[in-house]
Structure formats: structure tokens, C-alpha cells
Amino acid sequence: MKNNSSKKNFKSGFVSIIGRPNVGKSTLMNSLVGEKIAIMSDKPQTTRNQIRAIYNDDEMQIVFMDTPGIQKPQNRLGDYMLKVSHSSMRDTDVILFVVDDSKSIGKKDSDIIETLKTNKSKKILAINKIDKLSKEELMVLINMYSKIGIFDEIVPVSALKGTNNDTLIKVLAKYMEAGPLYFPVDMITDQPEKVLVSEIIREKLLMYTDQEIPHGIAVDIEAMKKRKDKDIIDISAVIYCERESHKKIIIGSQGRKIKGIGKAAREELEMILGSKIFLELWVKVKENWRDRENYIRSFGYEDK
Known part of the structure; x- marks a missing residue:
């Protein structure tokens, strides 16, 4: 175009x-x-x-x-x-x-x-x-x-x-x-890549978890780096939830649920980013983070 x-x-x-x-x-x-x-x-x-x-x-x-x-x-x-x-x-x-x-x-x-x-x-x-x-x-x-x-x-x-x-x-x-062209014609979103990655992971969490849990989930991309001389992107992400009981549900029996979430996220990210993905997921508890301003901001939910 x-x-x-x-x-x-x-x-x-x-x-x-x-x-x-x-x-x-x-x-x-x-x-x-x-x-x-x-x-x-x-x-x-x-x-x-x-x-x-x-x-x-x-x-x-x-x-x-x-x-x-x-x-x-x-x-x-x-x-x-x-x-x-x-x-x-x-x-x-x-x-x-x-x-x-x-x-x-x-x-x-x-x-x-x-x-x-x-x-x-x-x-x-x-x-x-x-x-x-x-x-x-x-x-x-x-x-x-x-x-x-x-x-x-x-x-x-x-x-x-x-x-x-x-x-x-x-x-x-x-x-x-x-009016002007606000963005280049080959640009389809202004979302940073890390935000897109965290949102894809959160989408898979929504798919794999029950009604109560998704509202209390946030995903933070701690590290994202392409390997030298290899078409592989290493991603380390932390899934935050509000209760220990939710953490157990997200991980699942013998880690089956978190493995399923990771697999689904990795497959979609490979299609979007056009590279092999090594995805590492961790689950941590931050009680009542949705009512704590510092956590809300640290997860990227803040006024621009």
C-alpha cells in the first residue's frame, strides 16, 4: 500500500x-x-x-x-x-x-x-x-x-x-x-511487543481458568531477549494472582494446567513473532493487588 x-x-x-x-x-x-x-x-x-x-x-x-x-x-x-x-x-x-x-x-x-x-x-x-x-x-x-x-x-x-x-x-x-497519516501504513498497532506478549499469555489464562480467577490475574514480562545467531526468543514471565488457592488452580495437578497455558501461548506467539519461542512461566501471589496502587502501576495499568 x-x-x-x-x-x-x-x-x-x-x-x-x-x-x-x-x-x-x-x-x-x-x-x-x-x-x-x-x-x-x-x-x-x-x-x-x-x-x-x-x-x-x-x-x-x-x-x-x-x-x-x-x-x-x-x-x-x-x-x-x-x-x-x-x-x-x-x-x-x-x-x-x-x-x-x-x-x-x-x-x-x-x-x-x-x-x-x-x-x-x-x-x-x-x-x-x-x-x-x-x-x-x-x-x-x-x-x-x-x-x-x-x-x-x-x-x-x-x-x-x-x-x-x-x-x-x-x-x-x-x-x-x-488529515495526516498518524502512523506508518505498515503499522497495525502501537502496542509495545512486551505488552502484546503479556496479553497473549493472559488470554490463555482466561481460556484455561474459571470465572472467578481471571479478574485477579496479571502478567509481567520479566525478560525477553533474542538469542545471538539463533532464531529463538527467550521469554520469562510471571503470572500474579491474589490467592494461594488460585495459584494451585493455575498450576494444576502435576503442573498440567500451567503447561497447557504455556504451550498455547508459545504456539500463538511463534506465529505472531515469526520466531521459535522458549517460554518460562512462574506463578506468584500478590494479595489484593487490584486495590494496591503500586502493583497496578507496576503491571502497566496507569494513566499515560
């Missing part, structure tokens, strides 16, 4: 993807840019930081910002995540509000809508998971959200299947303005 940012009609802008937990925001962002940028899980609050993914074509650049699901905080980490989401809504050209196939507007969605009413950015509603809806059910939802009167456009999508991705990109393009 050529660098067309000097073209007279080149457009660019920022799109903040918001919504309550578990509606498919990260899946939608990954689908729109055609690459896995944000980790995905069926467990709520998977996304903790703002994650940027960059869409490029010959006419424009869209910088998508995936944000933590908006809900009432339960701890200091939750406070930070809510702050990230609200900050993203202030610093954007377009807000892409994602809802799912729920047949009615619940309290969490209603609270977000109330916040959006005072926001001056353009607002696009994406109704996700339409593969689970009949045409009649979808029309009911579209009419229901249309009556609220704050959305510039409503686009039904299926993030999992990529349904209407092109339509959504065309709609967003209408609200991009003449």
Missing part, C-alpha cells in the same frame, strides 16, 4: 470503541483491521488498557481505540479501567458504541447512553451478534435504538463472522476529516 497521506482528499481520524463488558468490542476491532490486536475471551473485562489498532486503505487511516467494558468499579483497577474508557470518549472523532443481541436495553447500556447524550462526538451504534437474530428481531432493535435519537447511524454487524464490516468502514469514512 502506498503512502497517500499527501493526497488532497486523504482522510484520517480516531474511533473510540465503547460498550459494556462482553459485547464483542475487541472481536469487532480485530475483525475490522483484519489482524488480532486485542485478546479475546467470553469472560467480561478482558480488556484492561486502551488498545489502538490501525486501519489503512488508499484513501484514509482510521485509528481504532478498544477500551475496557464500562461498568461500576469494584476495586482500584476497575477505577483505572473506567477512567480509560471515559478518557477515550473525550479524545476521539467518532464514538462506536457496541451492543449485542439483547432484546431490550439494560441498565448498563442505558447508563452509557446517558453519558453519550452530552458528548459532542459523532456517534455510531453497532448492533453486534446479528447472526443470532431473526430479521424481525433485528428490526425491533434498530427501531428501539433509533428512537433514542442520539446516533448518527446504526449498523448491524457480526464481529465473529465479519458481516457488514465493509458497510461499517464506509459509514465511519463519512465522518473522517482531511
Whole structure:
């Protein structure tokens, strides 16, 4: 793809993807840019930081910002995540509000809508998971959200299947303005490599552990170095949890679970990084780290 940012009609802008937990925001962002940028899980609050993914074509650049699901905080980490989401809504050209196939507007969605009413950015509603809806059910939802009167456009999508991705990109393009190329055309995210590695490991932890445990897990990359004269990257990572009982569950009987987590993470990292990976995982306990400011910051959850 050529660098067309000097073209007279080149457009660019920022799109903040918001919504309550578990509606498919990260899946939608990954689908729109055609690459896995944000980790995905069926467990709520998977996304903790703002994650940027960059869409490029010959006419424009869209910088998508995936944000933590908006809900009432339960701890200091939750406070930070809510702050990230609200900050993203202030610093954007377009807000892409994602809802799912729920047949009615619940309290969490209603609270977000109330916040959006005072926001001056353009607002696009994406109704996700339409593969689970009949045409009649979808029309009911579209009419229901249309009556609220704050959305510039409503686009039904299926993030999992990529349904209407092109339509959504065309709609967003209408609200991009003449602007520069914010990132190089071959760049798909501004995440540092270590952050990407820690997030992939955390994704596998989400897959392998029960509902209660994932919320209290953090991953810290202690060392990451490519070997001299060999196509091998050595990675040493520490998995932090909040209880000894959680540590035992993560490790599993005879270390089987941690081995499975490590194997799954290593295989995906080898595909992403294009090198052989030697991955060493450790599990440590930091009690109530989500309510301790120093730990929250040390794990990378801090205001930029």
C-alpha cells in the first residue's frame, strides 16, 4: 500500500470503541483491521488498557481505540479501567458504541447512553451478534435504538463472522476529516511487543481458568531477549494472582494446567513473532493487588 497521506482528499481520524463488558468490542476491532490486536475471551473485562489498532486503505487511516467494558468499579483497577474508557470518549472523532443481541436495553447500556447524550462526538451504534437474530428481531432493535435519537447511524454487524464490516468502514469514512497519516501504513498497532506478549499469555489464562480467577490475574514480562545467531526468543514471565488457592488452580495437578497455558501461548506467539519461542512461566501471589496502587502501576495499568 502506498503512502497517500499527501493526497488532497486523504482522510484520517480516531474511533473510540465503547460498550459494556462482553459485547464483542475487541472481536469487532480485530475483525475490522483484519489482524488480532486485542485478546479475546467470553469472560467480561478482558480488556484492561486502551488498545489502538490501525486501519489503512488508499484513501484514509482510521485509528481504532478498544477500551475496557464500562461498568461500576469494584476495586482500584476497575477505577483505572473506567477512567480509560471515559478518557477515550473525550479524545476521539467518532464514538462506536457496541451492543449485542439483547432484546431490550439494560441498565448498563442505558447508563452509557446517558453519558453519550452530552458528548459532542459523532456517534455510531453497532448492533453486534446479528447472526443470532431473526430479521424481525433485528428490526425491533434498530427501531428501539433509533428512537433514542442520539446516533448518527446504526449498523448491524457480526464481529465473529465479519458481516457488514465493509458497510461499517464506509459509514465511519463519512465522518473522517482531511488529515495526516498518524502512523506508518505498515503499522497495525502501537502496542509495545512486551505488552502484546503479556496479553497473549493472559488470554490463555482466561481460556484455561474459571470465572472467578481471571479478574485477579496479571502478567509481567520479566525478560525477553533474542538469542545471538539463533532464531529463538527467550521469554520469562510471571503470572500474579491474589490467592494461594488460585495459584494451585493455575498450576494444576502435576503442573498440567500451567503447561497447557504455556504451550498455547508459545504456539500463538511463534506465529505472531515469526520466531521459535522458549517460554518460562512462574506463578506468584500478590494479595489484593487490584486495590494496591503500586502493583497496578507496576503491571502497566496507569494513566499515560
